[in-house]
Amino acid sequence: MDVPVPCVGEAKTEADFEAALIILEQPSQPVSVEEATRIARDMFGMTGMVSRLPGERDRNFRLRTAQGGDYVLKIAHCAEQPDMLDLQDSVLRYLRAKDPTLAVPELLEPSVPRAVWRDQAGEERIVRMVTFLPGTPLGNRSATVPLCTSIGGMLGRLDQALTGFHHPAQFHALLWNLRNAAYMRNFIRYFPTEEQKALADAALAAFEQQVLPVMATLPMQVIHNDFNVHNILCSAHAIEGVIDFGDVIRAPRVQDLAIAASYMMGTGTQPVEQFMAILSGYCQTIALTRAELACLPAMMGARLVMSLGISSWRASRNPADAPYITRNQAIAWEGLARLEALQDTLRDRMLTFAAATSTGP
Incomplete structure (x- = not known):
């Protein structure tokens, strides 16, 4: 890797970031249905x-x-790492106590003192169980304007509930943290066309110029950090549940909204209205500052580049899992192209919205 990782706020070092790649590079040992059946019986009854x-x-x-x-x-x-899993579990317990009406998985307690399974390679694997949430992933539906409003509203409620949450592992080194966006220049070479490389480079430049200088000053908290179309369960008009808390981390709260909005840019037929709907839905609960609003479009672009870069890099190393790893790429490329084409329109709409709703500098 060639591009250093900038230290923003309580960011980890480049060595920590490289260590965080191990989990994604190292294939996980398979688990058979029969083994899973025994584990569920023996550890959870x-x-x-x-x-x-x-x-x-x-x-x-x-x-x-x-x-x-x-x-x-x-x-x-x-x-x-056990502390990373405890962070995820603690978030679910906290949300259950803070706002039981939020549609998130409920963590079950095992029936044994230590829920750890040893695989065929002799490696210990921590085992957990949560309730299954029914619903259709957003990736299988059209992101209508009413649905985007509902998604923004749910994310605002989720972030509001997590405002007071703290955990010793909340600053962990995570590949999917936007503060690592500069590192993505190392992955641009995996994009197939020069046009795509230029589009990604421009998005990263905007992030470095508009977000990095102020990132440490933005309101921070623990966030979901992965509100993508596969983690949002919904009906035709409303969100019904949120899953996958595997990337939770303490980061700028607007980063959560940027991630959600970035995926909305690549779906549906009204990208500007969808963007404004998810923004207004979020701000029904959380009033963003002008600084947060100003960073939002560049954060969205950086997230899309991260999605494309990391998935392309991982697919090159794990061809067998490539279809799953690259499942968001079509949406991400469409979103990045729309974000570039509509940046002036989005800026004008954001200025109007900021004048009417934002708080603070």
């Missing part, structure tokens, strides 16, 4: 129909019990 679910780091299985309960068994990657 649960039996029923077990089937596979996709996952980036965990090996996930859906368990449908005879009593009608529906759950997700999560067998962690062998390189996953």
